[in-house]
Amino acid sequence: MSHAVEMKDIYKSFGTNNVLKGVDFTLEKGSIHALLGENGAGKSTLMNILGGLLEVDKGTISVTGTLVSDQKSVIDEKIGFVHQELSLVNDLNIFENLFLGNEKKKGIFLDKKAMSAEAQATLDRMGVDIDPYTMVSELSPSYKQIVEIARAMMKNAEVIIMDEPTTSLTDVEIEKIFEVMGTLKKQGISLIFISHKLNEVIEICDSYTILRDGNLVAKGAVTIETTEKELSTHMVGAEVQTSGIYQERQIGDLVLELKGMSRPREYQDVNMNVRKGEIVGVTGLMGDGRTELFASVAGANHPYEGSILVNGKEVTMKRTSAAKFSKLGYVPKNRKENAIIKDLSVEENLVLPIMKNISRVGLIETKQKKELVASYVEKLNIKVSDTTNMITSLSGGNQQKVVLSKVLSTNPEIIILDNPTQGVDIGAKMEIYRLIVELAKQGLSFIILSSEIPELQRVCDRAYVMFHGQIKQEFARDELTEENIMLVATGGTFESA
Amino acid sequence: MNFKNLKTMFAENSSLFAFILILIVSIFLQGTTFFNIQNISNVLLNNATIGIIALGMTLIIISGGIDLAVGAQLASTGIIAIAVANNTGSVILGILAAIAAGMAMGLLSGTIISKFGIPAFIATLGLMQIYRSIAQHQLNGGGILVDRELVGGFLYISNTRILEFGNFPGIPLPVIYWLVLAVVVHIVANKTSFGRHIYAIGSNEKAANLSGINIHRVKLGVYMLSGALVAVASIIEASRLGAMNSAVSGTMAELDAIAAVVIGGTAMSGGKGKISGTVFGMLTLAVINNMMNLMGMPPFFVAAIRGGIIILAVMLQRSVSAKEKQY
Numbered sequence: 001m002s003h004a005v006e007m008k009d010i011y012k013s014f015g016t017n018n019v020l021k022g023v024d025f026t027l028e029k030g031s032i033h034a035l036l037g038e039n040g041a042g043k044s045t046l047m048n049i050l051g052g053l054l055e056v057d058k059g060t061i062s063v064t065g066t067l068v069s070d071q072k073s074v075i076d077e078k079i080g081f082v083h084q085e086l087s088l089v090n091d092l093n094i095f096e097n098l099f100l101g102n103e104k105k106k107g108i109f110l111d112k113k114a115m116s117a118e119a120q121a122t123l124d125r126m127g128v129d130i131d132p133y134t135m136v137s138e139l140s141p142s143y144k145q146i147v148e149i150a151r152a153m154m155k156n157a158e159v160i161i162m163d164e165p166t167t168s169l170t171d172v173e174i175e176k177i178f179e180v181m182g183t184l185k186k187q188g189i190s191l192i193f194i195s196h197k198l199n200e201v202i203e204i205c206d207s208y209t210i211l212r213d214g215n216l217v218a219k220g221a222v223t224i225e226t227t228e229k230e231l232s233t234h235m236v237g238a239e240v241q242t243s244g245i246y247q248e249r250q251i252g253d254l255v256l257e258l259k260g261m262s263r264p265r266e267y268q269d270v271n272m273n274v275r276k277g278e279i280v281g282v283t284g285l286m287g288d289g290r291t292e293l294f295a296s297v298a299g300a301n302h303p304y305e306g307s308i309l310v311n312g313k314e315v316t317m318k319r320t321s322a323a324k325f326s327k328l329g330y331v332p333k334n335r336k337e338n339a340i341i342k343d344l345s346v347e348e349n350l351v352l353p354i355m356k357n358i359s360r361v362g363l364i365e366t367k368q369k370k371e372l373v374a375s376y377v378e379k380l381n382i383k384v385s386d387t388t389n390m391i392t393s394l395s396g397g398n399q400q401k402v403v404l405s406k407v408l409s410t411n412p413e414i415i416i417l418d419n420p421t422q423g424v425d426i427g428a429k430m431e432i433y434r435l436i437v438e439l440a441k442q443g444l445s446f447i448i449l450s451s452e453i454p455e456l457q458r459v460c461d462r463a464y465v466m467f468h469g470q471i472k473q474e475f476a477r478d479e480l481t482e483e484n485i486m487l488v489a490t491g492g493t494f495e496s497a
Numbered sequence: 498m499n500f501k502n503l504k505t506m507f508a509e510n511s512s513l514f515a516f517i518l519i520l521i522v523s524i525f526l527q528g529t530t531f532f533n534i535q536n537i538s539n540v541l542l543n544n545a546t547i548g549i550i551a552l553g554m555t556l557i558i559i560s561g562g563i564d565l566a567v568g569a570q571l572a573s574t575g576i577i578a579i580a581v582a583n584n585t586g587s588v589i590l591g592i593l594a595a596i597a598a599g600m601a602m603g604l605l606s607g608t609i610i611s612k613f614g615i616p617a618f619i620a621t622l623g624l625m626q627i628y629r630s631i632a633q634h635q636l637n638g639g640g641i642l643v644d645r646e647l648v649g650g651f652l653y654i655s656n657t658r659i660l661e662f663g664n665f666p667g668i669p670l671p672v673i674y675w676l677v678l679a680v681v682v683h684i685v686a687n688k689t690s691f692g693r694h695i696y697a698i699g700s701n702e703k704a705a706n707l708s709g710i711n712i713h714r715v716k717l718g719v720y721m722l723s724g725a726l727v728a729v730a731s732i733i734e735a736s737r738l739g740a741m742n743s744a745v746s747g748t749m750a751e752l753d754a755i756a757a758v759v760i761g762g763t764a765m766s767g768g769k770g771k772i773s774g775t776v777f778g779m780l781t782l783a784v785i786n787n788m789m790n791l792m793g794m795p796p797f798f799v800a801a802i803r804g805g806i807i808i809l810a811v812m813l814q815r816s817v818s819a820k821e822k823q824y
Contacts, residue, residue, distance in 0.1 A: 320708070332707045337701075338704050341705065343768040352694075353708045355693055363688045410709065
């Protein structure tokens with residue numbers, strides 16, 4: 001067998017950040033090869049180099065046996081890149097998308113006949129039965145993915161890179177994609193499959209390469225003996241230290257129960273509970289449905305099926321003010337889009353949900369507002385010179401502390417934190433963890449949605465792992481290892497020893 | 498004070514400086530013809546109704562919306578005020594009916610926009626035509642006069658001056674209404690949770706919702722408050738003229754009000770703006786109009802100059818605030 005791609009001793013850094021530290025990568029012709037690793041391991045950088053989007057610092061690349069000197073031109077011809085985020089135009093049909101920017105013309109008019117015929121031929125080759133005149137907006141996610149692959153096929157690519165093609169697909173749709181991948185493989189096309197779902201890797205791939213922190217840590221063939229556990233251990237590496245933030249606490253009665261929570265295409269039949277003073281983690285990979293689930297619990301994703309019980313009483317979370325009324329606080333993910341009002345000051349952002357409570361005869365009491373804000377600035381150690389400055393003048397960590405203060409100011413009993421340390425530096429991160437544990441000691445309950453496993457290990461009493469909108473497993477604190485979680489989050493099953 | 502502070506001060510109060518500039522130009526060009534008590538008093542009086550409408554429009558635009566229906570609302574509520582007063586013989590009932598009708602119209606706009614998610618531009622474009630058409634249909638395209646018996650009481654509302662002494666002609670009541678309402682709306686915008694929530698929604702509706710603010714209720718409130726202000730403006734207008742016309746009254750009022758808001762420095766994208774800015778924006782427009790009248794500008798050409806000045810004013814503000822962002 002000959003090599004379709006051979007990358008040797010690849011180095012790449014961004015400023016002082018060394019992303020790839022001498023990585024080798026080999027892809028056999030006519031095979032499906034998995035590229036694995038955690039977020040930040042360097043997978044995307046490596047593939048962006050192969051796809052011609054980034055220049056290498058050092059190292060050599062050969063494609064189909066010829067050394068690539070001018071990265072861009074060779075790669076344009078031979079390598080197709082199917083990105084995770086689809087780049088199709090919904091309001092055009094399939095062949096118009098396939099020829100976008102590269103249309104065939106007869107005089108000044110588009111040659112629709114020739115374009116649709118060529119598109120049809122490509123789709124036939126892929127073993128897909130679909131009319132090229134179909135509008136892309138009418139296609140299911142798997143067929144959109146297939147159109148993306150077809151676009152790579154149109155330029156006769158010999159290597160196709162697929163970046164997490166299955167994350168937003170259902171099982172049936174994934175089977176369709178696998179079918180197409182199998183057809184392409186038979187025709188001698190080589191595929192690189194980037195995925196977090198180890199069960200899929202074992203199902204479809206011939207070989208694998210695992211990166212960690214910019215280094216090649218393992219590679220080999222996928223055989224009957226290959227296990228998900230083996231792969232996930234390589235991905236995670238040595239266990240990360242969790243320093244003494246966590247503290248044993250008094251755990252009280254049930255404060256929040258979710259029963260049979262479902263919402264089509266987002267989450268299905270979720271049952272969960274949280275006790276007073278408890279810190280519960282929820283994790284999973286992209287598309288696990290945890291963000292959507294807890295947006296519903298916080299009243300921001302209505303309607304839903306199932307019931308939400310707060311302190312044993314059923315509540316309907318139709319809008320966010322209902323959550324506030326039920327003493328449920330919510331810090332959404334993506335601070336800039338969802339939590340910060342950029343045209344308001346630090347103090348106005350902080351008191352936004354409780355302005356009515358600090359008003360007398362309809363007018364906001366300035367003195368009371370200032371005192372309240374000052375107390376949170378002190379308690380959370382927010383670094384701000386003047387609280388009447390705009391919120392955008394603060395660093396990410398301090399903005400996040402303002403957002404936390406905002407939620408705390410409503411005196412919640414349960415707080416949902418979605419990705420609470422996103423874009424927060426390590427120092428502020430630790431402060432936020434300590435605060436969470438301290439507040440839990442005082443009887444507050446926390447639900448922490450995070451994909452960072454060390455984060456869960458630092459603060460959580462237990463954690464649920466979700467996969468495709470369902471809870472796959474619940475882990476007690478002493479079972480919360482990266483290996484266990486990755487195994488379940490990628491669709492595997494964990495058996496307690 | 499260093500240069501940077503001066504620049505910030507200019508950026509934050511650009512509408513005030515623009516107004517002062519226009520004022521100086523006017524005095525320079527027209528001298529005492531412009532700068533005498535009688536003329537100034539007339540300028541203020543003539544712009545009080547649009548000035549009041551622009552107050553509500555400011556809040557609507559800050560909330561991220563727009564209202565094209567205010568002109569038709571002005572005609573409709575004015576007609577309701579006169580009709581109710583004529584039929585009941587009570588001016589007070591006429592006023593209350595107009596304000597109730599204005600708030601109901603605001604409730605309708607707010608519901609269509611917030612509950613059904615129709616863009617404000619389209620919702621109010623439709624409502625504008627509906628209100629105008631119903632008013633014209635009811636009056637056969639004509640107007641309605643204040644009854645002879647009521648004339649005294651009704652006309653008193655607008656055609657009265659206070660603080661008259663010696664050579665000082667006094668201040669017309671509509672000007673007082675305008676200034677008092679401007680202060681009230683300013684306080685609502687800056688000191689109440691309702692007002693601050695309007696800014697929050699205009700700046701980042703998603704984040705405001707996730708903070709537990711009832712977006713729907715705030716939006717309804719904004720359009721209802723605007724509706725009430727339009728009704729007040731319509732009563733002033735009806736009182737000044739002793740009549741309301743279904744076809745003519747309030748035409749282009751929405752565009753004049755939006756122009757005042759924009760010259761006043763309020764961002765069309767929402768989240769940013771000041772009531773004081775809108776007052777100065779209105780005054781700037783008023784002085785420009787007056788100056789052109791006094792200079793004997795051909796009447797059909799006045800609008801062209803005004804249009805040019807609106808664009809110029811906003812361009813100037815943009816260039817100042819764009820530079821601000823670099824710090």
